[in-house]
Amino acid sequence: MAHEQEFNAYNNNTADQNAVQNSVVLNNVLDGFWDFGPDGGLRNNTEFGTFEKTSDDPLTVKYTINDKAVWSDGEPIDCDDIVLTWAANSGKFASQETDENGNPLSGFSSASTSGYEDMNFPECNAGDKTVTVTYTKTFADWASAFGINPNIMPAHIVAKNAGVSDLIGALKNNTADQVAALAKFYNTGFIGNPGTVDKANWVSSGPYLIDSWQAGQSITLKANPKWWGTPAKTGTIVIRFIDATAQAQALANGEIQVARPQPAADILKQLQAINPPVKIDQGDEYTFEHLDFNFQGEFKDANLRKAFALCVPRQQIVDNLIKPVNENATVLNSRYKLAFQEGYQGVVQASYSGQYDQPNIEQAKQLLGGKTGVTVRIGYQTPNQRRTNAVSLIKASCDQAGFNVQDAGQEDFFGNGLAAGNFDVALFAWSGSPLVSGNASTYITGGGNNNGKYSNPQVDQLTATLLTQTDTAQQDQTIGQIEKILWDDLATIPIFTFPGVQANDTKVSGPAFQPAQSQQTWNDNEWAVAQQS
Known part of the structure; x- marks a missing residue:
């Protein structure tokens, strides 16, 4: 498949790196309790876990992570990961640095603190698969927490690189030097070096993991062998970085099988002129x-x-x-x-x-x-x-x-x-x-x-x-x-x-237009190539 812009960060949650060029790679690499479904709305991801509202006053939500859920290095997905997600996106952990008005900056960088800033510290202990979150006030989009936006990042990786042995304790006690170390790695430690896959730190929680990266050319996803849910229908997906103006030709040449260029009249005409015809979706x-x-x-x-x-x-x-x-x-x-x-x-x-x-x-x-x-x-x-x-x-x-x-x-x-x-x-x-x-x-x-x-x-x-x-x-x-x-x-x-435009080779089943920010890879785990007979 093709995407216009090159991937640049494994952590898509920070203010600097929150971009489609990252999410289009990470959609089924980093998983959560929900994702964007066919209509662009939220759908529950029960293979990752389940959640339910247990009280309206105060607003309380109970999350249960699948017992089989593990990161691709075998580490269980648990309470620590939820606590880190909350901490990094809550805006509650101040940095030693200040803005131009002298106000302390948030230690963790977050594209948005909405919802998380209204949560109390998650109720769970290290290793727990069940987490309870209580809000200080009603939040309209409470069902949008702990999904794929923001992504749940691997707490054990952040803690290890920060030299923090007890992540939950450091955050609960707001231990300044440890929190600063956690925030520093969270903010900068996942930024990519073109052509290099940081396999030690870029651990996956979804059907795919990042296997290789050719700088300026492509990134390759492989099926995650530790994935516990429904296996991806295709073992390998190559995301090629191709300018929108060249995607139709690449599709016609068989260099790619799925394209989602930014809308332009000449690009649509090029897609419509491909022979044999390709499937074109618009919306x-x-x-x-x-x-x-x-x-x-x-x-x-x-x-x-x-x-x-x-x-x-x-x-x-x-x-x-x-x-x-x-x-x-x-x-x-x-x-x-x-x-x-x-x-x-x-x-x-x-x-x-x-x-x-x-x-x-x-x-x-x-x-x-x-x-x-x-x-x-x-x-x-x-x-x-x-x-x-x-x-x-x-x-x-x-x-x-x-x-x-x-x-x-x-x-x-x-x-x-x-x-x-x-x-x-x-x-x-x-x-x-x-x-x-x-x-x-x-x-x-x-x-x-x-x-x-x-x-x-x-x-x-x-x-x-x-x-x-x-x-x-x-x-x-x-x-x-x-x-x-x-x-x-x-x-x-x-x-x-x-206006969105998406096209795919008719030999490929599964690609479907979806209006949300996840773009074409929202269901890439369901794509399959017809076998030659």
């Missing part, structure tokens, strides 16, 4: 394209953000680059709800006035106060022809208003651009799911996914309220309030919902 994804401002740079100026938003040709981007793939595509006007989701129109009506539907160059000029040549570096991950084209359209429009838009695309944008704040405006996509907590860390102050450093106390408060609401109507009302503030502040600019 909306829980993924959306957007522009994010860097609030630590010049765009901390609200008028500058508004001027830029007034010149971004969102409709033209959709018309030129997305409608050829999905003729029903529309401009996206919400960050929490996607165009195909129930409740989208209501949220938009409650929050967005339509002022950024079409470019208004004159108004943008007024907000710039007559200034010209205002530099805007738009960062994104290359190669990506569609985004390169989008930046060109933005430049053609915004330069008329007085901006000097520069294409600042780079191959390692997520690692050294976005995470390092090396951008004025970032162009990328969030991949998600129907969970209301999925966006929480993106817009709250200090959130793990809040790369632009946006901050508004009202958004923080409303987000906290949203995460306690279990009624959909209440959720949508709160989302509308959050979205109105995000539009008023221009925290980000949503552009469009992703």
Whole structure:
């Protein structure tokens, strides 16, 4: 199969490494109590274990790990692993370092602390297969804990490399030097060295394990011999790193059998032209394209953000680059709800006035106060022809208003651009799911996914309220309030919902389009190649 971007970290949970390029490899390598099912929603993974809510007040959930569940090195999956997952994603363990305001940073890096920050210390002892978690308040997405997002990481590996003999004790007592050592390895010890598989530390809890890595070329998954559940139908899967523009040709040549390129009109035409025909699946994804401002740079100026938003040709981007793939595509006007989701129109009506539907160059000029040549570096991950084209359209429009838009695309944008704040405006996509907590860390102050450093106390408060609401109507009302503030502040600019395209050789059974962030490998353990007769 093909994927555009090369894998770079075995721990996909940290703020720096939380990316599809990692999850597409790890989907059936690191397992948990749930995964994303065929419709993109959560489905329970009973082969890993079971869980049940045992109380509403306080919210209490009991987890039972399969007695046979072991890591690929034979170490049992147990209480320690759950405790580490909670600790690493709870935000409760402060670092010795502080942010620009003097506040202590979290020792463990986490893309999102939603839910885990509201849990008490898990109730279990070392080696236990049963764990009870009690919440300090109601959490709407309580069923989304301890699954594949975030992944459950191997506690015994982290403890060994940190030189900590009693992980649970170190965390329970918050022993500063030991917690710091655990956090350091958790944050950095799983980052990949291209071409090298760290077999001692990259232990698997799923049907596959990472067997080999050819830098810049491919990564190979092999069936995990210690896997206790239903065996994978295919013993070997090779994930080749191939640019979207070359995937159709690779599929036609028989170099790959499954492709999931980012949507583009010419790529769809290439797939449709393959002879003999391949199976092509299309659908909306829980993924959306957007522009994010860097609030630590010049765009901390609200008028500058508004001027830029007034010149971004969102409709033209959709018309030129997305409608050829999905003729029903529309401009996206919400960050929490996607165009195909129930409740989208209501949220938009409650929050967005339509002022950024079409470019208004004159108004943008007024907000710039007559200034010209205002530099805007738009960062994104290359190669990506569609985004390169989008930046060109933005430049053609915004330069008329007085901006000097520069294409600042780079191959390692997520690692050294976005995470390092090396951008004025970032162009990328969030991949998600129907969970209301999925966006929480993106817009709250200090959130793990809040790369632009946006901050508004009202958004923080409303987000906290949203995460306690279990009624959909209440959720949508709160989302509308959050979205109105995000539009008023221009925290980000949503552009469009992703139209997904997936194709596979008809000799392969199992691949199926799924809209969640797990992409094509969500069920790669079910793929099989027809035997030649």
